[in-house]
Amino acid sequence: MIYFLDLFGTAVFAIAGALAGGRKRMDLFGIVVVALATALGGGTIRDAVLGEGRVFWVADYTYVIVGSVAALVTFITVRFVLLPGSLMLLADAFGLAVFTVIGAHRSLAAGTGAFVAMIMGMTTGVAGGMVRDILCGEIPLVLRKEVYAVASLIGGGLYAATAALGASDPVAMTIAVLVTLGVRVAAIHWGLSLPVFAQPGREDRGS
């Protein structure tokens, strides 16, 4: 069950990556790479940091195939179909919730404490989008956007806490997915955002 949700999240993130690559006029290969980086990047960094041997998509390449197919379908259909923005936002929030909980779960399974599990959940949920933005030559959107990573932190922390309290995995996962989703949807709906740094600064370094 969680496996199918994971693949669904992979497809959603791949579509978002393909659209971002398309906006930068990348070619078909670029689109697929950005889509895969978006969909698999977070979990890849998580697994490399946890040092648990090979990364998840090397062990099971269904993820690569689902991400590639989602990118190809996006590439082909983007001329004819325009997904409503609100549907994409909702699907993305759902992907964020699922990736967060799976990341926290893998971290606990690797023997880390709850605090690291919370960070690994967030890494799984948001790092793919950060890699996508870097490949597209942008400052990662998540670093200055409304409550996104915070929803992930809350969900991952909740999962680790309920698991520590002895809740069965299906229960802890369901609760955490729903809460992450709820926080994210509330943030979108009411335009919540975090305070911004108020430095009387200049933005003049570098190129």
Next chain:
Amino acid sequence: MIYFLDLFGTAVFAIAGALAGGRKRMDLFGIVVVALATALGGGTIRDAVLGEGRVFWVADYTYVIVGSVAALVTFITVRFVLLPGSLMLLADAFGLAVFTVIGAHRSLAAGTGAFVAMIMGMTTGVAGGMVRDILCGEIPLVLRKEVYAVASLIGGGLYAATAALGASDPVAMTIAVLVTLGVRVAAIHWGLSLPVFAQPGREDRGS
């Protein structure tokens, strides 16, 4: 034999990296770092993803020395010598072919299937150039360029396929290197490219 070709590819990629860093007016250290990132980046990501313990250039630092020397020589001679662009393109295509086949070979040796080996071949061949472009503040060229990664995918797939059919390694490697090289040279010669995303999109996010 393949080891010397590998070192040759390392030198060629390091030269390309040094030239890219020079174009951005980096200092001597920056040039060497960009050169090494270009030459070693793909294999480093491959080894980290495969989770096979220490990365190849930690085990054998000849690669670091060859890449550093190539960058230094480029730095010193660039005032006096101008390599013809077509020679650099050909050497780069050769480096791509060798790195692709070595990456696919290492992946199979680590026990992955043919599909993952094809992806690891491509990662070894193209990820270094992507890191180079990111360090230079550019959108990775390979994401919107003519057939480059596709040549790598074809070569890596061919190697995995011939190896699976029982061909001896020297035979499988030679065939795959020559085919990758051929596809890439053909793409340069006839200006082949992949279709580009046709989204009536804007490019207005971020900075």
Next chain:
Amino acid sequence: MIYFLDLFGTAVFAIAGALAGGRKRMDLFGIVVVALATALGGGTIRDAVLGEGRVFWVADYTYVIVGSVAALVTFITVRFVLLPGSLMLLADAFGLAVFTVIGAHRSLAAGTGAFVAMIMGMTTGVAGGMVRDILCGEIPLVLRKEVYAVASLIGGGLYAATAALGASDPVAMTIAVLVTLGVRVAAIHWGLSLPVFAQPGREDRGS
């Protein structure tokens, strides 16, 4: 002792990261992420490349907490307190020196030779700042700045050399930290820099 210096370096690098993120008008979460990437990025890449299992801050999350708190305090106090630039430069030089020596030490402890230890020291010292600049959409400053990484290379090489000559760890570390700090401070004071690539080049690729 070295552990407390390491945490001090973590805090200094986190402050530098938070200020860089603030200059880009990131929100609170972005600030914390950039701070942590600056403070933990170098050691993370080192550990992933050395392939020694889980990364240091997964094993001991004190680093994450120190970095996060430093970022939060920076975020809150930046309106009221302005650290003098020269103090920040000195603290940063000290962080560079400590990270370099710890990185070289970890590398030798993982069984690598002195040359790789020197590179790992530099990676630990400078890669975090490079990740920070990439997240901020800049070409990494260290690639075109005055003697910074070179101070790190000298310090790491000195540590590896004195350790190989049989010096006890506290002695070798103290010498290497002081020399790195001295080279960096001298470079700041006299404005030393490395030669720049003199290519009659254009800067016209990509975006």
